[in-house]
Amino acid sequence: MSEPTVTESVDARGSYCPGPLMELVKTIKSAQVGDVIEILSNDEGSAKDIPVWVKKMKHELVYRKKVNDYWKIAIRKKH
Amino acid sequence: MEENKNPSFAIIVMSEELEKIHAAALIGSMAAMTGTTVNFFLTMNSLKAFLKENVSEKNFKTGDVGKAMIEKDVTLFPKLLETGKEMGDLNIYCCALAMDVMGWRKEDLIDIVDDVIGITTFLNMAQNAKVITV
Numbered sequence: 664m665s666e667p668t669v670t671e672s673v674d675a676r677g678s679y680c681p682g683p684l685m686e687l688v689k690t691i692k693s694a695q696v697g698d699v700i701e702i703l704s705n706d707e708g709s710a711k712d713i714p715v716w717v718k719k720m721k722h723e724l725v726y727r728k729k730v731n732d733y734w735k736i737a738i739r740k741k742h
Numbered sequence: 743m744e745e746n747k748n749p750s751f752a753i754i755v756m757s758e759e760l761e762k763i764h765a766a767a768l769i770g771s772m773a774a775m776t777g778t779t780v781n782f783f784l785t786m787n788s789l790k791a792f793l794k795e796n797v798s799e800k801n802f803k804t805g806d807v808g809k810a811m812i813e814k815d816v817t818l819f820p821k822l823l824e825t826g827k828e829m830g831d832l833n834i835y836c837c838a839l840a841m842d843v844m845g846w847r848k849e850d851l852i853d854i855v856d857d858v859i860g861i862t863t864f865l866n867m868a869q870n871a872k873v874i875t876v
Contacts, residue, residue, distance in 0.1 A: 679816045681772055685825050688775045692829060719776055 667725055670698035671735060676733055681706035687738065690691055691722065694740045699725055705733040713738070748759075748831070750779040750785075752868035758787035760808035760818075762876040764799045767819035769874065773819035774830030781871070782823075783864045784855070789844070791819075792836075792851045829875050835859045 673690055675683035683704035690700050704710065713736050715739065717724050725737035755763055762850045784792060791802055797820055800812050811818065828833040836851065836858045848858050857863050 679814070681822075682766065682817055685775070685822075685829075688829050689825070716776060734826070 667699050667737070667739070669701045670694065672701040672703065674703045675709075676703050676705045678704065678706065681712060682706070683709035684712050686737075687713060688716070691738065691740050696740050696742060698738055698740050700740065701735060701737040703733055703735055710734045710736065716728045748777060748779045750781070750871035751853040752781050752783065752864070752871040752873045754783045754785065754873065755788040756786045758790045758803050758805045758827070760791065760802035760811070763788060763791050763802075764808070764811065764819045764822075766874065766876045770831060770832060771822040771830075773828030774826040774832035777830070779827055779871075780826065780832045781839065781867045782832070782834040783859075783861075783868075784834065785793055786837070789836060789840050789846065789851070792855060793846070794841050794850060794852055806874050827854060833867075835864060837861070 671690060671694065673686050675686045678686070683702050683706055687700060687702050694700055702713065714727060715725050717738050722741045723739040725739050727734065727736045750769065751773050753766050755766050757763065770782060774780045790796060796802065802808060804812065823832065823834060834855050836855055838860050840857050841858050848855060
């Protein structure tokens with residue numbers, strides 16, 4: 664399966680919870696509808712929190728995968 | 743006029759302990775970023791932690807976790823609250839009584855503080871809100 668094109672990637676590795684989610688919220692706010700935002704994070708709390716926030720705010724979780732010691736999480740802005 | 747159906751939190755902060763204030767800021771900022779209206783009421787000793795001089799020197803009352811948060815340079819409550827304000831509906835109010843007895847003015851507190859108010863004004867805001875006290 665081909666991966667969607669990432670519009671913007673934010674490297675939040677090294678940031679403590681809830682830093683990565685805060686970075687995502689800021690980036691989503693300034694993004695265009697349809698953009699795919701990718702967050703890199705090594706925080707386990709954020710790996711769980713980000714999908715919950717995305718669902719609650721009715722955006723779309725494109726993928727969430729662990730690469731070595733960090734997570735790559737991509738979200739499509741829906742509205 | 744359309745009724746505001748947003749869920750709402752009223753968070754009353756009394757403690758000057760970094761851990762309690764930080765936990766309240768975590769809850770409040772994330773709730774604000776998820777569409778909840780959040781009103782903070784800072785009162786009693788908690789106000790000490792919001793004085794500009796104490797924030798700039800990271801001079802807070804801490805236990806073990808708070809000490810570690812400072813050592814590891816964790817993003818502390820002022821920045822969390824600032825982000826919550828930028829990304830959501832989050833307001834921070836201070837207790838007029840505590841400010842008065844200590845001789846503090848709004849300018850002595852970090853800039854994220856919106857206003858100094860009395861408890862009646864806050865109670866009015868907290869009507870129908872979920873109240874969290876730390």
